[in-house]
Amino acid sequence: MSERAAKVTPAESDEQDDDQIADSAVPDAATEAETDADTTAEPTPEPVTNGAEAVVRALENAGVEYAFGVQGGAIMPVYDALYDSDIYHVTMAHEQGAAHAADAYGIVSGEPGICLATSGPGATNLVTGIADADMDSDPLVALTGQVPTEFVGNDAFQETDTTGVTTPVTKDNTFSSDPDRVGSDVSEAFALAREGRPGPTLVDLPKDITKSETDREPDEPNVPDTYTVQERADPAIVDAAAERIENADRPVMLLGGGVIKGEASEACREFAIEHEIPVVTTMPGIGSFPENHELSMEMAGMHGTGYANMAITHCDTMLAIGTRFDDRLTGGIETFAPDAEVIHVDIDPAEISKNIHADYPLVGDAETVVEQLREAVDASPEAKKWRAQCQQWKSDYSMAYDAPEDEPVQPEFVVEALDEATADDTIVTTGVGQHQMWACQYWTYTEPRTWVSSHGLGTMGYGLPAAIGARLAADDDQDVVCIDGDGSFLMTLQGLSVAVRENLDITVAVLNNEYIGMVRQWQDAFFEGRHSASNYNWMPEFDKLAEAFGARGFRIDGYDEVADTIEDAIAYDGPSVIDVHIDPEANVYPMVPSGGDNGQFALAEDQL
Amino acid sequence: MKRGLDGPAPEERPTPQGRRNKQGIRIDPEVEATHEPRRTVISALVEHEPGVLSDVSGLFSRRQFNIESLTVGPTNDDDRARITVVVEEPDPGIDQIKKQLRKLVPVISVRELEPDAMRRELALVKVEAERPDQVAAVAEMYDGNTVDSCPETATIEVTGARQKIEAAIETFSQFGIREISRTGTTALARGTDETAASHSVGSPAAAEEPPADTANHQQTYTHSTDDD
Numbered sequence: 106m107s108e109r110a111a112k113v114t115p116a117e118s119d120e121q122d123d124d125q126i127a128d129s130a131v132p133d134a135a136t137e138a139e140t141d142a143d144t145t146a147e148p149t150p151e152p153v154t155n156g157a158e159a160v161v162r163a164l165e166n167a168g169v170e171y172a173f174g175v176q177g178g179a180i181m182p183v184y185d186a187l188y189d190s191d192i193y194h195v196t197m198a199h200e201q202g203a204a205h206a207a208d209a210y211g212i213v214s215g216e217p218g219i220c221l222a223t224s225g226p227g228a229t230n231l232v233t234g235i236a237d238a239d240m241d242s243d244p245l246v247a248l249t250g251q252v253p254t255e256f257v258g259n260d261a262f263q264e265t266d267t268t269g270v271t272t273p274v275t276k277d278n279t280f281s282s283d284p285d286r287v288g289s290d291v292s293e294a295f296a297l298a299r300e301g302r303p304g305p306t307l308v309d310l311p312k313d314i315t316k317s318e319t320d321r322e323p324d325e326p327n328v329p330d331t332y333t334v335q336e337r338a339d340p341a342i343v344d345a346a347a348e349r350i351e352n353a354d355r356p357v358m359l360l361g362g363g364v365i366k367g368e369a370s371e372a373c374r375e376f377a378i379e380h381e382i383p384v385v386t387t388m389p390g391i392g393s394f395p396e397n398h399e400l401s402m403e404m405a406g407m408h409g410t411g412y413a414n415m416a417i418t419h420c421d422t423m424l425a426i427g428t429r430f431d432d433r434l435t436g437g438i439e440t441f442a443p444d445a446e447v448i449h450v451d452i453d454p455a456e457i458s459k460n461i462h463a464d465y466p467l468v469g470d471a472e473t474v475v476e477q478l479r480e481a482v483d484a485s486p487e488a489k490k491w492r493a494q495c496q497q498w499k500s501d502y503s504m505a506y507d508a509p510e511d512e513p514v515q516p517e518f519v520v521e522a523l524d525e526a527t528a529d530d531t532i533v534t535t536g537v538g539q540h541q542m543w544a545c546q547y548w549t550y551t552e553p554r555t556w557v558s559s560h561g562l563g564t565m566g567y568g569l570p571a572a573i574g575a576r577l578a579a580d581d582d583q584d585v586v587c588i589d590g591d592g593s594f595l596m597t598l599q600g601l602s603v604a605v606r607e608n609l610d611i612t613v614a615v616l617n618n619e620y621i622g623m624v625r626q627w628q629d630a631f632f633e634g635r636h637s638a639s640n641y642n643w644m645p646e647f648d649k650l651a652e653a654f655g656a657r658g659f660r661i662d663g664y665d666e667v668a669d670t671i672e673d674a675i676a677y678d679g680p681s682v683i684d685v686h687i688d689p690e691a692n693v694y695p696m697v698p699s700g701g702d703n704g705q706f707a708l709a710e711d712q713l
Numbered sequence: 714m715k716r717g718l719d720g721p722a723p724e725e726r727p728t729p730q731g732r733r734n735k736q737g738i739r740i741d742p743e744v745e746a747t748h749e750p751r752r753t754v755i756s757a758l759v760e761h762e763p764g765v766l767s768d769v770s771g772l773f774s775r776r777q778f779n780i781e782s783l784t785v786g787p788t789n790d791d792d793r794a795r796i797t798v799v800v801e802e803p804d805p806g807i808d809q810i811k812k813q814l815r816k817l818v819p820v821i822s823v824r825e826l827e828p829d830a831m832r833r834e835l836a837l838v839k840v841e842a843e844r845p846d847q848v849a850a851v852a853e854m855y856d857g858n859t860v861d862s863c864p865e866t867a868t869i870e871v872t873g874a875r876q877k878i879e880a881a882i883e884t885f886s887q888f889g890i891r892e893i894s895r896t897g898t899t900a901l902a903r904g905t906d907e908t909a910a911s912h913s914v915g916s917p918a919a920a921e922e923p924p925a926d927t928a929n930h931q932q933t934y935t936h937s938t939d940d941d
Contacts, residue, residue, distance in 0.1 A: 268764060269767070272764075272767065272768060272771055273771060273775050276818075277817075277818040280763070280764070297818065329818060331760065331818055331819065331820065331821050332818055411718070411720055415726070418728075418729060419727070419729055430737070438733055438734075438735060438736075438737050439732050439733050439734070439735070440732065440733075441733060441737070443729045443730070443731030443732050443733055443739065444729045444730065444731040444739075445739075446739075453816070454812050454815070455809065455812035455813050455815075455816055457812075458737065458805060458808065459809060460737050461733070461737040462733070462736065462737045462738040462739065501720050501721060502718070502720040502721075503718070503719065503720070504718065505718070505719070506718065690716070691716075692716055692717070694716075694717045694718050695718060702728075704723075704726060704728060704729070705723040705726070705728075706723070707717075707723065708717050708718040708719065708720050708722070709716060709717025709718065710716065710717065712717075712722060712723055
């Protein structure tokens with residue numbers, strides 16, 4: 106940093122709103138900056154000289170520490186500017202992994218994750234990860250190289266209409282066409298990714314724009330005037346909702362991912378405990394309420410617990426916060442919480458009454474609105490009988506499973522063993538499929554931002570790159586465990602090369618059944634057991650593959666190996682992979698078939 | 714080994730009495746309550762920049778909103794354009810359209826126009842010119858202008874509300890229509906009523922018509938995020 110002489114500070118020119126004044130004021134600003142530099146310890150960065158430096162400066166100003174990406178022709182100027190930056194760039198093995206790593210970084214840290222890719226295939230490889238972030242409202246900024254503007258539209262080498270391709274899967278995107286604006290475009294993208302309902306944004310960066318000379322420092326990361334967010338809900342509706350809660354016979358709180366993103370977990374926990382309201386979460390809402398608490402009914406929905414599904418089906422008042430009522434949660438709309446008056450808290454007005462009609466629509470920031478409700482609710486609902494009923498369901502529909510020692514290892518046992526071997530604040534990432542559901546059901550989550558998964562898009566292969574991003578966002582003493590499936594792991598395991606190179610302490614437990622297990626389960630239930638393309642028949646030995654990458658490899662075949670092997674893998678200071686050979690016929694229950702009635706969940710295949 | 718979990722089977726469980734309709738609204742199980750689609754005009758003031766039209770049209774196609782026409786054009790402010798969309802949806806769908814449009818960053822304000830708003834579209838109708846006098850008479854009947862004529866064809870410009878255009882086209886069809894080009898509806902609110910305000914920012918929700926939410930208790934809520 107010391108080689109960076111103080112010439113002009115970005116803050117100085119930012120104060121000038123008018124472009125022309127800012128330009129002409131540079132000499133003055135430079136003098137002021139020098140005097141400033143004498144009095145502050147912070148070294149002042151050198152002024153930007155081109156578009157790429159403005160892009161990197163925008164990231165630095167936003168406080169970015171890590172970026173994930175892959176080099177390539179059209180993004181080279183930006184990488185050249187990154188070369189001199191304190192931002193730590195993690196070179197990924199594939200752009201999809203860069204997007205997932207940045208996405209997970211955003212989930213764990215709460216700040217937008219940054220991913221970079223070149224034009225054409227670099228950008229299109231990011232798309233899966235961007236779409237994933239869009240479905241889960243994760244803050245993410247994607248920066249893509251683009252062919253020089255004079256070639257745009259000519260089908261040039263590695264040209265793709267990146268903003269066109271990503272429009273449906275981004276919160277906002279921009280084709281940057283002005284070197285003087287390019288830094289501010291990135292600042293704005295960063296702000297938009299974070300503000301209100303978070304989401305992915307993208308800035309497409311033509312190579313000539315990033316190479317062009319400019320001395321324009323980026324504006325502060327602010328959202329445009331056309332973007333406004335309502336923080337506080339309408340007090341009249343808050344009062345009406347509060348009255349409804351006070352008079353509820355069978356109240357339930359349904360906490361979604363918005364509770365975690367809105368930092369409302371603590372407020373919700375206090376509200377639930379104060380008024381003794383049973384709490385159900387959605388899958389993204391896992392971690393918003395401690396699952397070891399008596400009031401926790403855990404996750405509802407297609408593979409939610411029986412007791413959570415009974416609670417949401419029979420409640421008469423549902424306080425739903427930060428959830429978009431996804432079909433995997435609601436099952437059939439006709440039978441979803443059919444007796445319940447719904448109080449819906451969401452920061453996005455478009456989610457209100459989109460899938461489930463809100464009787465009490467409360468648009469606003471989750472934490473703010475829960476505080477408003479706390480003030481408005483004067484008396485707890487009289488729901489002793491209902492709470493007893495919920496506890497009864499917890500024992501009626503216990504998640505206890507059979508694990509005979511002479512049979513193949515049951516996956517639930519492995520998840521529980523991993524949970525026991527690690528601290529409460531351990532971060533769990535997953536791929537998508539059966540293993541993901543077991544990880545939901547049999548790990549006891551107690552803290553927000555410890556569950557990192559692909560919910561809405563359901564992206565197989567999410568787990569390992571997510572573990573890389575989560576590792577860099579986590580505290581040093583936090584463990585990161587990736588519970589993966591064999592099919593999911595196979596999709597992105599090239600990320601092991603990154604984990605080894607960066608010496609990231611992560612443990613991957615592959616629940617290996619040599620099937621696309623969830624598909625196999627559905628084929629058994631709904632396609633007469635015809636295992637079309639779901640049986641891999643052959644899988645590489647993941648422990649040996651891990652060793653080939655330079656990671657530690659372990660293998661589990663029987664129950665007697667589970668505890669010790671997990672202990673060794675967790676203890677290893679670096680990436681490790683446990684190839685866990687589980688019962689290939691193990692199924693996920695309870696299960697509500699697509700569009701089914703949550704209250705009619707199946708506990709075994711013959712009930713489907 | 715046994716596969717699955719223990720517990721009362723589905724048929725042994727209590728079931729609730731209520732039901733919701735497909736729009737997620739609780740209904741009396743005896744009375745099927747559905748919203749019928751209706752046609753309405755939505756006007757959006759947007760930043761005049763590349764990509765806005767595709768943002769808007771893409772939104773309609775990917776969310777399967779039924780649109781009848783979409784027009785776009787500049788306004789008196791060089792930085793703003795107006796998009797006018799005619800949609801046909803049930804009330805909850807119209808409400809979603811407005812909310813989803815408002816979420817697009819380049820969209821400044823959105824409003825559903827009153828039924829009495831001024832709505833116009835333009836059609837160019839190219840007909841066979843075998844009976845020029847009769848063509849001219851019909852054109853006059855619909856306040857149309859003949860904008861091109863040659864021995865074989867005459868092209869008449871007709872403007873007006875959709876019903877008038879349709880009636881004109883039907884009448885012209887007696888001459889034999891060669892080609893038609895229509896613009897779709899453009900519209901403005903009447904009198905001092907603003908079609909879509911030019912400032913989006915912050916003013917706590919004022920005068921927009923309440924969203925067409927229905928049923929049960931709280932029927933309306935306010936945005937501070939939009940237009941009004």
